[in-house]
Amino acid sequence: MAESETPKLDELEKGPWPSFVSEIKRAAENAPNKHMAQDLLRQLERSYNDKIGHWKHGGIVGVKGYGGGVIGRYSDLPEEFPGVAEFHTFRVNQPSGWFYTTEKLRQLCEVWEKHGSGLTNMHGATGDIILLGAPTAELQPCFDDLAEIGFDLGGSGSDMRTPSCCVGPGRCEYACIDTLDLLYNITMEYQDELHRPMFPYKSKIKISGCPNDCVAAVPRSDISIIGTWRDNIRIDPDAVAEYANNGIDIQAEVVDMCPTGCMSWDAETKTLTIDNAECNRCMHCINLMPKALRPGVERGATIMVGGKAPIVHGALLSWVIVPFMKMEPPYTEFKELLEKIWEWWDENGKMRERLGELINRLGMRSFLKAVGLPPVPQMVKVPRANPYYFWDPEEVRKNGH
Amino acid sequence: MATRTDFGPPYYKDMLPPVVQKNYGQWKYHERIKPGVLKHVAESGDELYTVRVGSPRLVSTFWIKDVCDIADEFCDGYLRFTSRHNLEFLVSDKDKVEPLLEHLKAKGYVVGGTGHSVSNPVHTQGWIHCHTPATDASGIVKAVMDELFEYFVDWKLPAYCRVALACCLNMCGAVHCSDIAILGIHRLPPVIDHDTVRAKCEIPNVIAACPTGAIRPDPKNKSLKVNEERCMYCGNCYTMCPGMPLADPQGDGVSIWVGGKISSARTPPKFSRLVIPYLPNNPPRWPEVTSAVKNIIETWAKHARKHERMGEWIERIGWERFFELTGIPFTMQLIDDFTLAPETYRSTPAFKW
Numbered sequence: 001m002a003e004s005e006t007p008k009l010d011e012l013e014k015g016p017w018p019s020f021v022s023e024i025k026r027a028a029e030n031a032p033n034k035h036m037a038q039d040l041l042r043q044l045e046r047s048y049n050d051k052i053g054h055w056k057h058g059g060i061v062g063v064k065g066y067g068g069g070v071i072g073r074y075s076d077l078p079e080e081f082p083g084v085a086e087f088h089t090f091r092v093n094q095p096s097g098w099f100y101t102t103e104k105l106r107q108l109c110e111v112w113e114k115h116g117s118g119l120t121n122m123h124g125a126t127g128d129i130i131l132l133g134a135p136t137a138e139l140q141p142c143f144d145d146l147a148e149i150g151f152d153l154g155g156s157g158s159d160m161r162t163p164s165c166c167v168g169p170g171r172c173e174y175a176c177i178d179t180l181d182l183l184y185n186i187t188m189e190y191q192d193e194l195h196r197p198m199f200p201y202k203s204k205i206k207i208s209g210c211p212n213d214c215v216a217a218v219p220r221s222d223i224s225i226i227g228t229w230r231d232n233i234r235i236d237p238d239a240v241a242e243y244a245n246n247g248i249d250i251q252a253e254v255v256d257m258c259p260t261g262c263m264s265w266d267a268e269t270k271t272l273t274i275d276n277a278e279c280n281r282c283m284h285c286i287n288l289m290p291k292a293l294r295p296g297v298e299r300g301a302t303i304m305v306g307g308k309a310p311i312v313h314g315a316l317l318s319w320v321i322v323p324f325m326k327m328e329p330p331y332t333e334f335k336e337l338l339e340k341i342w343e344w345w346d347e348n349g350k351m352r353e354r355l356g357e358l359i360n361r362l363g364m365r366s367f368l369k370a371v372g373l374p375p376v377p378q379m380v381k382v383p384r385a386n387p388y389y390f391w392d393p394e395e396v397r398k399n400g401h
Numbered sequence: 402m403a404t405r406t407d408f409g410p411p412y413y414k415d416m417l418p419p420v421v422q423k424n425y426g427q428w429k430y431h432e433r434i435k436p437g438v439l440k441h442v443a444e445s446g447d448e449l450y451t452v453r454v455g456s457p458r459l460v461s462t463f464w465i466k467d468v469c470d471i472a473d474e475f476c477d478g479y480l481r482f483t484s485r486h487n488l489e490f491l492v493s494d495k496d497k498v499e500p501l502l503e504h505l506k507a508k509g510y511v512v513g514g515t516g517h518s519v520s521n522p523v524h525t526q527g528w529i530h531c532h533t534p535a536t537d538a539s540g541i542v543k544a545v546m547d548e549l550f551e552y553f554v555d556w557k558l559p560a561y562c563r564v565a566l567a568c569c570l571n572m573c574g575a576v577h578c579s580d581i582a583i584l585g586i587h588r589l590p591p592v593i594d595h596d597t598v599r600a601k602c603e604i605p606n607v608i609a610a611c612p613t614g615a616i617r618p619d620p621k622n623k624s625l626k627v628n629e630e631r632c633m634y635c636g637n638c639y640t641m642c643p644g645m646p647l648a649d650p651q652g653d654g655v656s657i658w659v660g661g662k663i664s665s666a667r668t669p670p671k672f673s674r675l676v677i678p679y680l681p682n683n684p685p686r687w688p689e690v691t692s693a694v695k696n697i698i699e700t701w702a703k704h705a706r707k708h709e710r711m712g713e714w715i716e717r718i719g720w721e722r723f724f725e726l727t728g729i730p731f732t733m734q735l736i737d738d739f740t741l742a743p744e745t746y747r748s749t750p751a752f753k754w
């Protein structure tokens with residue numbers, strides 16, 4: 001048997017976890033454009049030996065009518081690895097909640113085998129389907145075929161990035177908003193913002209149906225929409241008793257872990273009581289006993305802004321700006337707010353300044369004023385501890401004291 | 402023919418299996434049947450079984466077509482993916498669940514990632530497809546998950562544990578709120594290639610991109626220079642300017658961060674905190690990284706209370722105890738000196754030994 005060209009990568013075909021190396025090899029053996037995956041393997045083995053990447057810095061590529069959605073990628077060793085000399089990525093907008101028919105996925109596979117390497121990421125961290133590796137000449141024909149089967153591009157560069165959402169009402173009883181519909185509605189409304197970069201930097205929107213935040217909206221989206229409720233947790237007393245009988249220690253695991261201390265448990269009568277006025281809707285008790293406890297029925301979303309990873313000035317978690325907003329189609333109130341936020345950011349943001357960083361630089365006060373939101377205590381963890389605050393001189397004079 | 406544009410993603414309602422269409426928004430409760438299998442029950446009484454399958458994320462079209470075949474056989478031609486790169490088979494017929502599980506086992510798919518488990522690590526591109534990585538992504542994830550496999554397929558942990566990896570400080574996977582984050586780092590300043598800087602870079606933009614103000618004009622070379630003492634290797638300058646690469650086989654490696662969380666259950670979302678500033682890149686299996694991750698997870702599993710996430714456990718016992726129990730040395734890099742540093746210093750003489 002011939003010696004393997006990729007001894008290091010071969011090591012990663014061993015072990016129980018599914019192997020990406022085996023996947024690249026499948027494409028290297030069977031894909032119509034198999035030379036691409038073959039050279040990807042060789043170049044990657046080279047990186048494993050050299051301990052350094054072998055891709056060049058960016059390069060602008062694209063398809064007609066779009067400013068983003070394709071990421072240019074060139075090998076820095078094109079003579080050695082011609083199959084990946086041009087190895088560009090498509091970001092393809094996923095359907096809400098990543099639901100697919102097998103028919104649709106097969107169509108996608110067919111297009112991608114025809115034009116590209118046959119390798120994908122299902123999915124990228126932003127949510128898009130990532131088609132990994134096409135030469136420049138295939139970009140337009142590939143997009144034309146994608147359009148034919150109803151797959152549009154996602155975002156890249158300084159635009160609204162492809163928004164994403166949790167499974168929500170598709171399969172989760174905690175969903176307080178229709179995450180799938182809201183996502184589709186926003187994506188369709190802002191196609192221009194998605195496809196043609198014209199903001200100071202990227203802008204991410206993510207939607208979770210409840211405070212469990214399964215799509216990680218708070219840490220990684222500039223605009224985070226989190227489903228919540230305003231009224232009382234619904235209790236099914238029989239189901240509570242059933243959990244107690246089936247091995248949950250309700251005092252220790254539920255009541256004592258409630259962060260607000262608003263629950264009490266009578267073990268004799270197997271009665272759980274919640275002082276709903278004091279509940280902060282953290283989801284802990286509901287997560288533990290989904291059959292017995294359910295979010296209330298007066299539902300909407302908390303709107304938070306500013307979340308981002310560290311680049312440039314450090315990581316931020318999104319901050320509450322609207323504690324509760326109704327979220328029903330056509331979502332007019334939300335869209336009006338979103339447009340005001342974008343407008344303020346677009347006007348004031350420096351190049352590569354994310355929304356959270358701009359709010360930090362100009363102050364939450366300026367932001368709230370610009371978008372017309374009143375200050376409420378739900379916005380802060382604690383009020384300020386320094387005396388360096390501002391007044392509007394005209395207002396001070398006008399009031400006369 | 403002019404290509405149409407701006408038509409958007411496939412309409413989600415066309416992608417939903419009939420049982421989801423029928424019970425949309427009418428789910429009543431769920432149960433965790435066993436690791437990797439969820440049962441959702443609707444107000445109508447309909448049941449939906451979910452079987453969650455780990456995927457390497459980087460998959461070929463052949464893999465996609467294989468799982469489509471399975472979905473045709475057991476799920477009427479529908480399937481979905483999760484926010485953490487898992488694949489989910491949605492089964493409306495209870496009698497098909499066990500045959501599906503057997504079929505998956507026979508074909509070598511891994512089922513798990515629900516409940517008190519380690520789910521699929523969110524991760525990025527690394528040496529496979531990006532120009533700025535300080536390490537590979539898929540390779541470490543594979544090596545780490547081989548090591549943690551028992552925690553994916555079984556419920557052996559006090560709570561669930563999210564592991565994530567990003568191959569440079571750009572953190573495309575936004576890993577910074579994970580129970581365990583593995584982050585590629587550079588340790589040497591950019592090496593300036595004056596010709597490329599002159600040819601390709603907007604000098605004022607590059608200067609403005611540096612968070613520590615380390616970059617200055619270099620009028621003599623019509624280029625830039627870096628005050629190396631101020632550089633913390635973030636790579637912002639390289640993002641703006643291909644003439645400032647900082648990848649280096651000796652400088653590059655991996656850091657480990659712990660205790661982040663995303664949900665608001667019990668305690669608010671938190672950032673992960675640095676506990677190991679550097680481990681070497683040691684492909685193909687990164688043994689230093691896998692054993693560090695395993696040690697942290699197993700120390701937490703041994704000492705935490707039920708339902709206590711990594712970060713909640715550490716807050717209860719205190720960081721000094723965390724370092725003692727894990728045996729991880731505390732080094733200078735772990736003390737913050739960036740913009741919000743003072744918030745992390747201790748202002749009370751109350752602590753443990």
Ligand code: HEM
Nearest residue numbers: 166167172212214287483484485487514520521663664666
């Ligand atoms: C028992 C309570 C919970 C239920 C019923 C639940 C339900 C779900 C559902 C339906 C998904 C799939 C969502 C999607 O991909 O769109 C999911 C995924 C996820 N959830 Fe939750 N969730 C619960 C608690 C939490 C909590 C407290 C967190 C806190 C971080 C959380 C984090 C996640 C993450 C990170 C995923 C991605 C899962 C993966 O693919 O492995 N979940 N959860």
Ligand code: HEM
Nearest residue numbers: 089124125126220309311525526530531571572573575640
């Ligand atoms: C200055 C900051 C950032 C830069 C310069 C950057 C740059 C890049 C580049 C060059 C790629 C392409 C990799 C490839 O060739 O396939 C990429 C991919 C990606 N980035 Fe970023 N990125 C940044 C921050 C982020 C953040 C904060 C997120 C998400 C919260 C993110 C999400 C993604 C996603 C989802 C991908 C697709 C590939 C994947 O999932 O691995 N990026 N980024």
Ligand code: SF4
Nearest residue numbers: 166172175209210214
């Ligand atoms: S965020 Fe809430 S509603 Fe959405 S899938 Fe997670 S638990 Fe369900």
Ligand code: SF4
Nearest residue numbers: 258279280282283285
């Ligand atoms: S949701 Fe949280 S705060 Fe409210 S009762 Fe349950 S555990 Fe307590």
Ligand code: SF4
Nearest residue numbers: 531534568569571573
């Ligand atoms: S984390 Fe860094 S190296 Fe990894 S894909 Fe993102 S930009 Fe590239």
Ligand code: SF4
Nearest residue numbers: 611632633635636638
């Ligand atoms: S790597 Fe970061 S800190 Fe260093 S010079 Fe470049 S931008 Fe500045």
